[in-house]
Amino acid sequence: MSKLIMVSNRLPFHIERDGSTHRTTGGLASALEGAALENEQIWVGWPGGVEEDFEDLEQVRAGMLTSGMAPVFLTKQDLDGFYEGYANSTLWPLLHYMVERTKFSNDWWESYRRVNQKFAEVIMEVADEGDQVWIHDYHLFLVPSMLRGLDQGLRVGFFLHTPFCSSEIFRVLPDRAKILEGVLGADVIGFHAYSYLRHFRSSLLRVLGRETEMEGLWHDGREVRMGVYPIGHNHAGFDQAMKSPDFLEILESHRKDLAGKRMILNVERLDYTKGLPEKLAAMRRFLEQNPDKRDDVLFVLIAVPSRQGVQEYDTLTEEVQREVGAINGEFGKVGHTPVQFFHRGFPIANLAAFYATAEVCLVTPLRDGMNLVAKEFLDCQRPEFSTRPGVLILSEFAGAANELPQAIQVNPHDVDEVATALNRALEMPDDERHKRIEAMQSRLRLQDSGAWARRFLKDLDNVSQREDRIVVMKMKPLAAEVAGHVRAGRKLGLFLDYDGTLRDFVEVPDLAVPDPELPGLLRELAEHPKISVALVSGRAPEFMERYLSGLGVTLVAEHGYRWMDRGQGEWELFNPHVNTEWKAAIREHLEQASLLTPGTHVEEKQSALVWHYRKADPEFGLWRARGLLEELTSMAANLPVTVHHGQKIVEISSLQVSKGEAVDHLMRLWGTEVALVAGDDQTDETMITLSPEGVKFFSVKVGKGPTRAAYRTDITGMRVFLDELRANLRNSPAVQ
Numbered sequence: 001m002s003k004l005i006m007v008s009n010r011l012p013f014h015i016e017r018d019g020s021t022h023r024t025t026g027g028l029a030s031a032l033e034g035a036a037l038e039n040e041q042i043w044v045g046w047p048g049g050v051e052e053d054f055e056d057l058e059q060v061r062a063g064m065l066t067s068g069m070a071p072v073f074l075t076k077q078d079l080d081g082f083y084e085g086y087a088n089s090t091l092w093p094l095l096h097y098m099v100e101r102t103k104f105s106n107d108w109w110e111s112y113r114r115v116n117q118k119f120a121e122v123i124m125e126v127a128d129e130g131d132q133v134w135i136h137d138y139h140l141f142l143v144p145s146m147l148r149g150l151d152q153g154l155r156v157g158f159f160l161h162t163p164f165c166s167s168e169i170f171r172v173l174p175d176r177a178k179i180l181e182g183v184l185g186a187d188v189i190g191f192h193a194y195s196y197l198r199h200f201r202s203s204l205l206r207v208l209g210r211e212t213e214m215e216g217l218w219h220d221g222r223e224v225r226m227g228v229y230p231i232g233h234n235h236a237g238f239d240q241a242m243k244s245p246d247f248l249e250i251l252e253s254h255r256k257d258l259a260g261k262r263m264i265l266n267v268e269r270l271d272y273t274k275g276l277p278e279k280l281a282a283m284r285r286f287l288e289q290n291p292d293k294r295d296d297v298l299f300v301l302i303a304v305p306s307r308q309g310v311q312e313y314d315t316l317t318e319e320v321q322r323e324v325g326a327i328n329g330e331f332g333k334v335g336h337t338p339v340q341f342f343h344r345g346f347p348i349a350n351l352a353a354f355y356a357t358a359e360v361c362l363v364t365p366l367r368d369g370m371n372l373v374a375k376e377f378l379d380c381q382r383p384e385f386s387t388r389p390g391v392l393i394l395s396e397f398a399g400a401a402n403e404l405p406q407a408i409q410v411n412p413h414d415v416d417e418v419a420t421a422l423n424r425a426l427e428m429p430d431d432e433r434h435k436r437i438e439a440m441q442s443r444l445r446l447q448d449s450g451a452w453a454r455r456f457l458k459d460l461d462n463v464s465q466r467e468d469r470i471v472v473m474k475m476k477p478l479a480a481e482v483a484g485h486v487r488a489g490r491k492l493g494l495f496l497d498y499d500g501t502l503r504d505f506v507e508v509p510d511l512a513v514p515d516p517e518l519p520g521l522l523r524e525l526a527e528h529p530k531i532s533v534a535l536v537s538g539r540a541p542e543f544m545e546r547y548l549s550g551l552g553v554t555l556v557a558e559h560g561y562r563w564m565d566r567g568q569g570e571w572e573l574f575n576p577h578v579n580t581e582w583k584a585a586i587r588e589h590l591e592q593a594s595l596l597t598p599g600t601h602v603e604e605k606q607s608a609l610v611w612h613y614r615k616a617d618p619e620f621g622l623w624r625a626r627g628l629l630e631e632l633t634s635m636a637a638n639l640p641v642t643v644h645h646g647q648k649i650v651e652i653s654s655l656q657v658s659k660g661e662a663v664d665h666l667m668r669l670w671g672t673e674v675a676l677v678a679g680d681d682q683t684d685e686t687m688i689t690l691s692p693e694g695v696k697f698f699s700v701k702v703g704k705g706p707t708r709a710a711y712r713t714d715i716t717g718m719r720v721f722l723d724e725l726r727a728n729l730r731n732s733p734a735v736q
Contacts, residue, residue, distance in 0.1 A: 162369040
């Protein structure tokens with residue numbers, strides 16, 4: 001049975017200088033406690049401290065491995081540049097939309113890259129073929145692709161616990177392309193919310209030019225899947241804590257201390273993304289507007305220390321403490337201070353007692369990947385412990401807002417709205433409180449942290465073994481099978497699309513010339529006495545003649561309108577009676593669309609018109625293309641044309657012209673006995689769906705999208721096929 005290798009920035013244990021360890025509280029490890037995962041597990045991460053603190057690293061490493069932990073030791077320089085620098089001073093604020101707080105440094109980037117490489121190397125030391133590797137969070141964006149470069153036998157998952165910001169924000173990052181390429185090394189990529197997935201897809205499009213389907217994309221010969229997996233809270237942990245004797249004692253102590261006052265609770269890390277200054281401003285506004293409630297309400301702020309010693313966080317702590325003092329000084333009286341501030345963490349039983357006692361929970365981060373406090377509060381609001389159902393006030397910018405629509409959702413920047421929500425929560429009737437909280441609790445009980453982990457790992461487990469999921473691997477046996485037919489003396493016809501099949505798309509289509517190896521490969525195949533090769537493209541004759549003639553390969557241009565036998569002589573028409581009178585009406589519409597869409601232009605061919613939008617804004621261009629497709633389909637209803645949406649193009653061509661007709665003609669002309677067709681878009685389906693009588697027929701779809709082809713691969717896989725076919729036949733002449 002394969003192992004599960006969990007990878008996070010920090011191990012769930014802290015190691016002392018003498019090598020002893022103790023478990024840390026909270027975090028990912030606590031969230032996974034209730035998952036009941038059956039696999040053998042090894043946890044990879046930084047153990048705390050710096051490398052210079054330990055006298056014998058190998059001895060410490062060996063001792064930790066016996067406990068299922070593989071430490072990644074970091075030097076002081078690593079820690080400063082990787083953790084304090086790039087991870088938390090560059091990525092953290094940027095992902096949370098706080099560009100003004102984002103700092104950039106080439107030295108930090110180099111530390112980040114170097115530490116990610118260390119993580120990848122430690123993973124490989126403990127990994128075996130077929131193991132699952134689950135990498136967590138923004139600290140380790142580069143590790144998936146680094147693992148892919150070291151070994152392709154692992155099933156790699158990546159989960160982001162923060163938001164993924166919009167592409168307009170993400171593009172500020174100088175290393176944006178490398179970060180995206182790093183994540184694409186994973187087989188399954190997970191996010192808390194659909195909006196984060198949407199922003200990630202938009203960044204792939206705008207930064208890398210990669211169009212994706214909702215469920216994923218093809219990348220480097222593999223299928224990469226993407227999904228939304230909202231994390232749940234540690235229900236098992238809180239359930240156990242609330243059954244302990246300590247919990248009841250703490251609960252009774254809280255009630256005694258409250259002395260009938262109504263608690264409004266806030267729990268979070270002391271971080272600028274949590275919006276504590278804005279929250280305190282809302283509390284002040286509430287107290288100003290509701291003098292009758294000042295003596296009855298107690299705000300309890302639990303702010304767990306975060307990154308102490310960092311100037312920005314120390315300044316935030318001082319600001320919060322100063323404002324708490326100011327509010328208490330203005331609105332407090334003898335025996336009552338309206339705000340109690342706890343700058344420390346609490347054990348789980350204490351937290352559960354706070355949640356059970358609170359009448360209102362105020363969860364208003366400025367931006368948060370999920371926020372489990374909201375879910376923990378709801379879980380602990382149980383009738384046997386709470387005097388009345390509690391009310392959740394939740395920021396609309398927390399990932400949890402997608403799952404908890406019954407909460408009072410607020411804009412945390414709107415101080416008046418939050419203050420009004422506080423009063424509304426306190427005034428809410430019990431029956432409404434009960435209906436709201438029951439609706440949210442029923443969902444959370446089914447979607448706790450264990451369910452979250454099991455769902456992600458199930459999808460990762462469903463990733464095929466290496467040979468099945470790497471599409472280039474499938475092309476080698478196909479090449480061997482086709483070569484076998486040729487060696488047996490059968491005539492082979494190869495019918496290959498060009499753009500998107502033999503050559504990647506580029507920003508300027510005229511620059512998509514053959515790479516240095518392609519002409520020689522095509523020439524050698526075409527010289528074989530039993531092989532005929534045709535390039536069946538939508539390209540204009542001029543491009544094909546300039547770059548692909550003289551190779552012994554038949555050229556078919558404009559999707560089957562013209563052809564040049566063996567790439568020499570004159571261009572001929574497959575059908576000299578093609579009607580092109582429709583072009584004038586369509587051309588005017590396309591030119592108008594180009595005027596309204598910067599970065600687009602119209603190309604005119606003998607039998608077709610093409611609207612190109614490769615240089616347009618990618619999302620605007622795609623949106624306009626879909627609209628244009630609908631308009632043209634309506635316009636062309638009574639015309640002898642077909643309309644299709646290709647790779648960054650919308651093309652209108654004659655119904656009397658098709659790649660399928662051209663290929664069928666050439667197969668009969670050549671007496672083909674075995675045929676292979678390959679293409680990437682809708683126009684290629686006309687040859688993929690052929691059923692030639694008496695011909696052994698192979699069809700290959702290159703890339704994603706619907707198809708009736710028997711095989712699917714990518715451009716790399718297609719080149720592997722041609723190379724393997726040549727190698728199989730090079731020293732094995734056909735039967736004469």
